[in-house]
Amino acid sequence: MPLRDHFHRSNNRRPNWGKVHGMWPAVLIQHLVRVLPPRYTVGPLIHVGTPEVDVAVHDAEAEASPDEAPGGITATAVLPAPTLTADTDPPDADEFAARVYDIDEGERLVASVEFVSPANKDRPESRRMFVAKCADFVQQGVCVSVIDLVSDRRFNLYADLLDFLGHSDPSMAGPPVPHLYAVTVRKREASPRWQLETWAHPLAVGLPLPSIPLWWAASEGTLLDLEGTYEETCRTVRLTD
Numbered sequence: 001m002p003l004r005d006h007f008h009r010s011n012n013r014r015p016n017w018g019k020v021h022g023m024w025p026a027v028l029i030q031h032l033v034r035v036l037p038p039r040y041t042v043g044p045l046i047h048v049g050t051p052e053v054d055v056a057v058h059d060a061e062a063e064a065s066p067d068e069a070p071g072g073i074t075a076t077a078v079l080p081a082p083t084l085t086a087d088t089d090p091p092d093a094d095e096f097a098a099r100v101y102d103i104d105e106g107e108r109l110v111a112s113v114e115f116v117s118p119a120n121k122d123r124p125e126s127r128r129m130f131v132a133k134c135a136d137f138v139q140q141g142v143c144v145s146v147i148d149l150v151s152d153r154r155f156n157l158y159a160d161l162l163d164f165l166g167h168s169d170p171s172m173a174g175p176p177v178p179h180l181y182a183v184t185v186r187k188r189e190a191s192p193r194w195q196l197e198t199w200a201h202p203l204a205v206g207l208p209l210p211s212i213p214l215w216w217a218a219s220e221g222t223l224l225d226l227e228g229t230y231e232e233t234c235r236t237v238r239l240t241d
Contacts, residue, residue: 002206003180003230004241007118007152017149019237020230021115022046024147025098027229027236028113032098032214035222039104045097048117094119100216109142110216113224116148121155131160134185138165138196143186143215145224151205154179158200161185171200178202182226184212 006017025044032042096115101107120130134157137144146158156179159172172178180203188195201210208227215221 003203003209005151005205006149009241016239019239020233021096021117023237024115024229024233025096027233028098028224031225031229036100039102040100040216041103042098042100045095045099047095111143111214112137113145113147113214116146116150116157118150118153121150121153121157127155127157127160130157131164134161135164138185138187141187143184145184145212145214147182147226148180151180156181158183165196167196169198169200171202180204182210182212184214186215188218
């Protein structure tokens with residue numbers, strides 16, 4: 001079955017991307033648990049909106065005496081005023097992901113499937129935040145897969161990620177630059193150097209989705225059946241278009 005446009009529906013019906021983004025990670029997880037070796041675990045990460053304030057920390061700070069440092073030591077230093085004060089709105093840090101952890105290494109994150117949301121693409125600071133997160137994962141040796149079905153914002157965060165890492169992918173050069181895509185990115189040791197490897201596939205409404213690799217170790221991984229899991233997601237939440 002083909003990829004639907006979950007942002008521009010017929011008869012001016014409301015976008016239904018939220019149902020897909022909310023359910024697809026769970027469906028992928030159900031498929032991953034069947035192939036993951038026993039030393040690995042996988043779980044969802046769903047977070048919508050701005051980060052929450054840690055109320056306990058906030059209350060503790062409010063109760064602390066302004067003239068006394070922790071441990072009863074009197075604070076005598078006069079701290080300088082900031083060089084810049086500006087009103088700002090923190091970008092919404094939407095996260096829809098399925099993450100794989102290595103239990104034998106203290107549940108170290110080894111792979112993540114990231115689903116791009118509209119809030120990840122709506123503002124320059126939101127795009128930078130998403131790219132920086134993925135770049136940090138790659139630099140730490142985490143395999144990252146990115147799935148972008150956001151059809152109403154024509155940005156390519158994979159191309160931005162490669163640019164951040166100092167590389168480019170001719171398949172995403174355009175024109176026009178694809179704004180729907182599925183890609184896997186990882187850093188692999190190839191002694192005496194490291195190599196950046198990517199598997200990128202432009203997507204299009206009306207066409208089937210590809211399968212992309214997900215690696216949890218240097219030579220261990222599986223193919224993510226995006227088409228099969230996407231269709232299962234649409235059936236589960238009863239989407240017909």
